[in-house]
Amino acid sequence: MDMNTELRNTCIDTLKHKGPGNACIQCGFRSSIFTKLSDEQFDKLALNKTFANAQKGEIIAKQYSEIKGFIFLRVGLAKLTRLNNDGREQIIGIATPKDFVGLLSIFSSKTYQYNIIAIENSEFCIVDYNLVLELVSTNGDFARTLLEKISQVADLMMETRLELERRQIRGRVAYIICYFANEIYKTTRFDLPVSRREIAELIDMRVENVVRILSEFRRDNIIRIEGTTIEILDQEKLRWIKMHG
Amino acid sequence: MDMNTELRNTCIDTLKHKGPGNACIQCGFRSSIFTKLSDEQFDKLALNKTFANAQKGEIIAKQYSEIKGFIFLRVGLAKLTRLNNDGREQIIGIATPKDFVGLLSIFSSKTYQYNIIAIENSEFCIVDYNLVLELVSTNGDFARTLLEKISQVADLMMETRLELERRQIRGRVAYIICYFANEIYKTTRFDLPVSRREIAELIDMRVENVVRILSEFRRDNIIRIEGTTIEILDQEKLRWIKMHG
DNA sequence: CGCGGCTTTGATGTTCATCAAGTAAAGTGG
DNA sequence: CCACTTTACTTGATGAACATCAAAGCCGCG
Numbered sequence: 001m002d003m004n005t006e007l008r009n010t011c012i013d014t015l016k017h018k019g020p021g022n023a024c025i026q027c028g029f030r031s032s033i034f035t036k037l038s039d040e041q042f043d044k045l046a047l048n049k050t051f052a053n054a055q056k057g058e059i060i061a062k063q064y065s066e067i068k069g070f071i072f073l074r075v076g077l078a079k080l081t082r083l084n085n086d087g088r089e090q091i092i093g094i095a096t097p098k099d100f101v102g103l104l105s106i107f108s109s110k111t112y113q114y115n116i117i118a119i120e121n122s123e124f125c126i127v128d129y130n131l132v133l134e135l136v137s138t139n140g141d142f143a144r145t146l147l148e149k150i151s152q153v154a155d156l157m158m159e160t161r162l163e164l165e166r167r168q169i170r171g172r173v174a175y176i177i178c179y180f181a182n183e184i185y186k187t188t189r190f191d192l193p194v195s196r197r198e199i200a201e202l203i204d205m206r207v208e209n210v211v212r213i214l215s216e217f218r219r220d221n222i223i224r225i226e227g228t229t230i231e232i233l234d235q236e237k238l239r240w241i242k243m244h245g
Numbered sequence: 246m247d248m249n250t251e252l253r254n255t256c257i258d259t260l261k262h263k264g265p266g267n268a269c270i271q272c273g274f275r276s277s278i279f280t281k282l283s284d285e286q287f288d289k290l291a292l293n294k295t296f297a298n299a300q301k302g303e304i305i306a307k308q309y310s311e312i313k314g315f316i317f318l319r320v321g322l323a324k325l326t327r328l329n330n331d332g333r334e335q336i337i338g339i340a341t342p343k344d345f346v347g348l349l350s351i352f353s354s355k356t357y358q359y360n361i362i363a364i365e366n367s368e369f370c371i372v373d374y375n376l377v378l379e380l381v382s383t384n385g386d387f388a389r390t391l392l393e394k395i396s397q398v399a400d401l402m403m404e405t406r407l408e409l410e411r412r413q414i415r416g417r418v419a420y421i422i423c424y425f426a427n428e429i430y431k432t433t434r435f436d437l438p439v440s441r442r443e444i445a446e447l448i449d450m451r452v453e454n455v456v457r458i459l460s461e462f463r464r465d466n467i468i469r470i471e472g473t474t475i476e477i478l479d480q481e482k483l484r485w486i487k488m489h490g
Numbered sequence: 491c492g493c494g495g496c497t498t499t500g501a502t503g504t505t506c507a508t509c510a511a512g513t514a515a516a517g518t519g520g
Numbered sequence: 521c522c523a524c525t526t527t528a529c530t531t532g533a534t535g536a537a538c539a540t541c542a543a544a545g546c547c548g549c550g
Contacts, residue, residue, distance in 0.1 A: 084411055085488070092403070104403075107389075108396035136389045143388030144352075144381045150392065151353035154399045158349075161406050162337070165449055166329055169506070196529065204410055206507055211530055243330065413537070441497065451539055456498055 027074045028098045029125060033149050036141040045135070048128045054078075054118040056193075061102070061116040067109070069126040071101045076122025077184070077193050080114040081201070091202040093157055094119070096184055104153050119193045164203055171245030172203040173213045174238050177223065181232055189231040272319045273343040274370060278394050281386040290380070293373045299323075299363040301438075306347070306361040312354070314371040316346045321367025322429070322438050325359040326446070336447040338402055339364070341429055349398050364438045409448055416490035417448040418458045419483050422468065426477055434476040 024030050024046055034042055049069075053076075054060050060071065063082055073095050080092040080102065092114055095101040101124075105113040136143045164172055176199060181188055192199075196214075200207045217223045222238050224231040232238055269275050269291055279287055294314075298321075299305050305316065308327055318340050325337040325347065337359055340346040346369075350358040381388045409417055421444055426433055437444075441459075445452045462468045467483050469476040477483055 082407070086411070088411070090407060090411065092407070105396055105400045107392045108400050113400060133389065136392060137385035140382035140385050140388055143385055143392065144378065147352045147381060147388065147392060147395065150395055150399070151350055154395070154402075155350045155353050155358060157399075158337070158402065158406070161403070161410075162327070162335060165406075165410060166331070166333070166335065195527095207528090208508085208530080209506065215530075440495095452496090453498080453540085454538065460498075 024125075029072055029074070032072065032098055033100065033145050034142070036145050037135065037139065041135060041139065041142075045127060045131060048131050049125045051123070051125055053121070053123040056118055056121050058118050059115060060118055060122070060124065061112045061114075063113065063115045064111045066111055067106060067129055069129045070103070070106065070132055071116065072125045072127065073097055073099050073101050074123045074125060076118060076124075077120040078122055079117050079119050079194070079198070079202075081117060082114050089201050090204070091198060093160065094184070094202075100149070103150055104157065107150075119198070167242075168245060169203075169205050169209055170213055170216075170241050171243070172205060173199070173210060173217070174242035174245055176203055177217075177230065177232065178238060178242055180230075188235065189229065191228050192230055269370075274317055274319070277317065277343055277345065278390050279387070281390050282380065282384060286380060286384065286387075290372060290376060293376050294370045296368070296370055298366070298368040301363055301366050303363050304360060305363055305367070305369065306357045306359075308358065308360045309356045311356055312351060312374055314374045315348070315351065315377055316361065317370045317372065318342055318344050318346050319368045319370060321363060321369075322365040323367055324362050324364050324439070324443070324447075326362060327359050334446050335449070336443060338405065339429070339447075345394075348395055349402065352395075364443070412487075413490060414448075414450050414454055415458055415461075415486050416488070417450065418444070418455060418462070419487035419490055421448055422462075422475065422477065423483060423487050425475075433480065434474065437473050437475050 030042060034045065037045065060078060075097055078095045078101055080095065081089050082092060084090055101116050102112060102114060136146065164175060167175060180190060180192065194202070196210050197207050200210045214225065218225050222234045224233055275287060279290065282290065305323060320342055323340040323346055325340065326334050327337060329335055346361050347357060347359060381391065409420060412420060425435060425437065439447070441455050442452050445455045459470065463470055467479045469478055
């Protein structure tokens with residue numbers, strides 16, 4: 001966690017510095033969607049943002065609560081969830097570092113459409129909502145960047161849902177394991193940040209079946225499980241199941 | 246179809262008129278997302294748009310083909326589809342009059358992410374892509390309107406997918422019938438514009454099961470079916486199935 | 491007429507949710 | 521520190537929901 005604390009210090013420092021153009025470079029905040037802002041505009045933004053962190057399991061934002069600002073996830077992982085009418089919790093997606101969490105629906109409503117809950121200890125910045133709106137109105141290039149970003153997020157989200165929908169349980173579990181390995185941790189061996197129940201909620205299946213498939217994968221030497229750690233042993237076979245399972 | 250031809254004439258007329266602020270009022274084109282444009286800006290847009298129509302079944306835009314412009318559906322209905330890796334056609338959603346079809350992913354890629362196919366005889370306008378981009382850059386208020394619109398579309402799309410996902414087949418079929426009745430035709434008696442197969446693709450089920458459930462609904466006097474016409478007889482029961490089925 | 495596409499119904503097997511029960515791990519209060 | 525509760529994980533058995541296969545009727549069209 002050396003890098004994380006270093007990042008935090010960097011960003012907190014820049015809050016005091018407020019040297020034009022230097023702020024928040026290392027944590028990727030500026031390069032995420034704010035490249036088209038002038039130094040003055042960006043500094044104003046940087047000064048009006050607040051820093052916060054959340055322990056694993058902590059709620060960062062509640063569904064239907066008023067939107068206070070844009071949430072930029074600096075370090076950690078968070079899940080987006082929503083409560084169904086029938087009382088079941090559904091996980092929409094997972095936010096990774098450098099994401100603006102819930103960006104997609106932020107312009108359509110005064111309230112968050114989803115719960116945002118940390119699934120790893122997380123650090124994030126909250127940028128004032130009205131300030132961003134003002135910038136959209138006054139800086140067209142920034143607005144265009146934002147449009148592109150939102151469009152990308154939407155595409156990715158739909159793609160994920162549609163891909164999951166058409167798969168059966170084996171394919172879905174394989175999909176999720178690959179997702180964590182390739183998209184998030186970029187390694188074949190990682191600590192699962194979510195419980196079996198959460199995996200089930202993420203792929204719209206039942207806990208028991210998720211467990212069953214994981215056991216099956218283990219029995220077939222496709223993965224190894226040690227506590228919360230998962231290691232992919234047979235990438236080929238897993239990919240095959242992901243595509244055809 | 247009197248109203249439709251009237252609308253078409255209206256819009257085609259305005260192309261010749263180009264009187265500031267008067268163009269395309271009746272077909273809802275301007276009020277959709279262009280309210281924040283100056284009259285000059287809007288007129289330039291209106292002059293650079295092309296009018297087209299598509300017969301039922303005709304392809305308006307192909308997945309992965311280059312984006313020529315923003316497609317504004319004036320009259321008719323269109324489905325958004327995509328081809329899965331396994332060769333199955335999946336229907337993402339249905340576009341209704343006054344929709345900018347595929348707006349959601351239009352800023353993220355140079356190519357259309359979905360097929361757009363007319364499921365009723367349709368009329369649409371295509372607005373030049375680069376012109377809109379230019380307007381985004383130069384008119385911040387317009388950009389903001391666009392952001393709100395995209396955000397709404399994204400929310401609605403996700404909502405629909407998530408709602409469908411968690412239902413079983415009876416609930417899904419009921420959901421779709423209600424959707425056509427309430428959202429599209431706004432009457433309890435209407436002509437289904439889609440085949441049984443298309444309903445199946447829309448709700449991610451098999452044709453046979455869709456047919457079975459429709460027959461079941463008919464047997465239980467929930468709906469009446471005459472050819473392609475569907476009439477809802479027991480709205481209460483249908484709504485109940487939609488919610489709890 | 492005959493062909494292909496769409497629709498419909500029945501029979502059958504697979505997949506998955508549910509129920510049940512038990513183990514392990516982790517927190518809680520005395 | 522230990523009994524006690526709670527929560528997560530795991531496996532098996534059973535039934536419900538759905539896909540698949542098969543077959544037949546219908547309709548439009550060349």
